[in-house]
Amino acid sequence: MNNTTLKIDITKINASKIPDTDFTNLVFGKTISDHMFVADYADGEWSNARIEPYAPLSLNPANATLHYGQSVFEGMKAYKNEAGEILVFRADANQKRLNESAKRLCIPEVPEELFMEGLRQLLELDKDWIPNRPGYSLYVRPFIFATDDYLGIRPSEKYKFMIFTCPVGAYYSKPVSVKVECQYTRAAEGGTGAAKAAGNYAASLLPALQAQKEGYDQLLWTDGKSHQHIEESGTMNVMFLINNALITAPTTTGTILKGITRDSVLTLAKEMGVKVEERFLRVTELEDSLRNGTLQEAFGTGTAATIAHISKIHINGRDYVLPEIKEDSFSSKILNTLDAIKYGKIADTHDWIIKIK
Template sequence: MNTTLSIEINKTKSSKLPQTNFDDLKFGQTISDHMFVADYENGEWGNFRIEPYAPLQLNPANATLHYGQSVFEGMKAYKNENGEALIFRADANQKRLNESAKRMCIPEVPEHIFMEGLTQLLEVDKAWIPNKPGCSLYIRPFVFATDDYLGIRPSDKYKFMIFTCPVGNYYSKPVSVKVECEYTRAAEGGTGFAKAAGNYAGSLYPALQAQKQGYDQLLWTDGKSHQHIEESGTMNVMFMINDTLITAPTTTGTILKGITRDSVLTLAREMGVNIEERFLRVTELEDALRSGTLIEAFGTGTAATIAHIAKIHINGNDYELPQKDNSAFSNIILETLDGIKYGRLEDKHNWIIKI
């Protein structure tokens, strides 16, 4: 990897760190001191800098505000027992950002720009990585159009940025979910596989209706028939039916290629778990809930890591899932992933980048 990127660093004169309560971290609400910024003009990325986190000044005609040309990623950094900063699978996030960017007509961010911007930003803000168990530094890279132009065409100018925020758990308890059979999150040929901002905007209204009914999230179904489970609003989903782990495939282009999803499947295969990457029919899920053959269900994602599902609503009926002890597959996987991320277990897959 090229290591000659010239990044201008302008550190804040007034850090927010002393006033930050690391015992009360609400996800995404506490932002670290600095951000990495790069600009795309005349066909290339340049003007690399790390500067104090601050609001942006945008023209009202900014292309992203009107046409939604924006993609983002999410990853985390951790501290091991020696106080070293560890980033989990940042190379996979970089590749996925560019897959999303290509679909949205956004120029790709070269690996050396992504990785050097990220690592230098974390070196500057390393003190923001929490030391508490279960806490981490959430990292948000994103790219958006910056042309000031009203017209349907790809922008000529873009901005790539990274900022970070110390976080605790995304979900503080097991979640309840509702199977969504009316609204559609993604359709084949669309942008469902991309981490495009508009995908999330379109999902807000159905999710809000479910929350008003007492559910934390939706289980989205396919846009054609609404007969197959795809993913949840904030995570991929997995179901253990009898001794088989079932999760939707990512080959249709309607489901995000989750990095935590891939990590769980990799570890599960090493454990000898039966895995089926296929669409689970809604009727099959309901039959498994009624018969008790659904052993557990959980979500996988960067923010949530492993989110246990406690209740599933299907066609007017609520089905409760029993609480799981430490011997449950999802808890074993969670402990293993955390062990790798915090440097307590051997990293056999070279998933960790040490700063």
Template sequence: MKTQLALPITKVQNSRLPEIDFSNLVFGRTISDHMFVADYKDGEWSDLRIEPYGPLSLNPANATLHYGQSIFEGMKAYRNDDGKILVFRAEANWRRLNESAERMCMPELPEEIFMEGLTQLIDLDRDWVPSAKGASLYVRPYMFATDDYIGVKPSETYKFIIFTCPVGNYYSKPVSVKVETKFTRANEGGTGAAKTAGNYAASLYPALQAQKAGYDQLLWTDGKSHSKIEESGTMNVMFKINGKLITAPTNTGTILKGITRDSVIQLAKEWNDPLEERFLTVSELETALIDGTLDEAFGTGTAATIAHIQRINVNGKDYILPAKSEDAFSYRVLAELDGIKYGHAADQHGWIISI
């Protein structure tokens, strides 16, 4: 039997849990009592511990504040009917974190540190995992540079932290999106495939303009020609046209390798649903909207799981997608994923860690 890492644990003196209104959770605003912390220096990870969640002390010359050497992950834990906590695809998040770390010249994080920090933290704060339908515990692992040095070079020291947030649904209704053909999220050779802070900073301004115009998210297009759909602001995106699922490939280095995306693709293949991993062009999308062959459009991501798209703006014109029945693919796959995550369906893929 594998030996558990002996993590020093400093508990909060007074939990904030009694103050929390679990019926009114704003996504990302309510933070649980504790966090897992590890420091990297002299070529190794050390000083692993769990401590009360609280402010960090940073030097004004901190490298991350100046040069953006920061990566993160997003994952969720769920409470099943027996009170056990189920964590979805943690190993995939650990692998992707290290892929981002390599691209950003950051040290690899050993699997044991990631998994032990994650599971022991969630176990300690297990009462923070909501039990309401659609609610979950959002988990944020992240790593950032800690050198106090003003110079453009990779840091020699880093901090890795995991904290958690009880959350409700990210989207309470179907979303509206706008195809973006001016601004660019990522170009080939850039950091688009890494889950790094700078990618999101670059997207804020165009996303804000879209929100001011009444849209929830953008549909980003490729940086060279703005003719191919890549992904949305907080999620990968899929379209079902003439009965066939179409989603952008992730081998260009411009698109995040979404774990929910991967899960949906695996299920689609098992169900023998026609699927193409290719770029959908803006003109194809517009034609499908005009002639009515776009059956479904939806986003896939940890926060949203499956976000149904109701309105799409292409070249300045809005198109409204008709409502779908619960036997539509996006509803079926959402039900299957939720069933696995909440323990109502068999986990045939080894996606779940039980705590």
């Protein structure tokens, strides 16, 4: 990231919370760093860009987002290499996807300069919050929400764009068990499934909670029309290695999030010579592959989870236990390669890493 003429006012916290933070016992998303970036949208433009101490917001009870859900967000991670430099993985892709989500919800787009420079200065200021331990990182949460104080169903005229960060360890500490969901629907064609919209996640909470009560970590969502095709999981895209072919749902229907980790995995898989099939996997095909042993691996991909190995799949009242993942398994190799790129241990041949001083 290069220096820019964008002016960002900075107000530093009086005393950092770092001395009181246990970096060896981080619960994902619970510990928030010292500062946050904020910009306001009104009268057709973004202005008042600033960094200030992380603090609660003051909202009017008539705030439009509270009633009509005009809110989109992103998730990315920052790392440190051995030289202590800050490395951000594919932030440009996150910026583009945030704006794609914003357009779907009638939210004004955030200019690239505002996004990138706000991110750069925030990470420079809070660089000591980036953990130095393997497997740990600084999770970055950019988001936009409506700020009109008006009870009327129309796009808001005012918005806030914010970024805050939190040091994190692994999202999943062990392989996950999943249940194929054939009753509830996460997304339908023509809806907002491809947008990273807050409401999408609210609608998924009840069936996910029911699955957790039954002993499963997550759901495998199926299509809203027939419930016959696997789409994605609640926190990640999903991939299946069957007969040495990597199968994952396409993102062309508008029901599936265009995962940045998903795209990275598919790129690396093709370079490794693995056959990639972007197509819908039928539930019956998945069940057959579990029964006859042709399913070699199943895993989720996402910023928070990175690569989440799946150890058990529940379909039609039956649990299927998957083969144990080994160090030379495909998903393990992918995970190790991604981590090596993110921590600056191997060359970044795809220009995925943005380096901050």
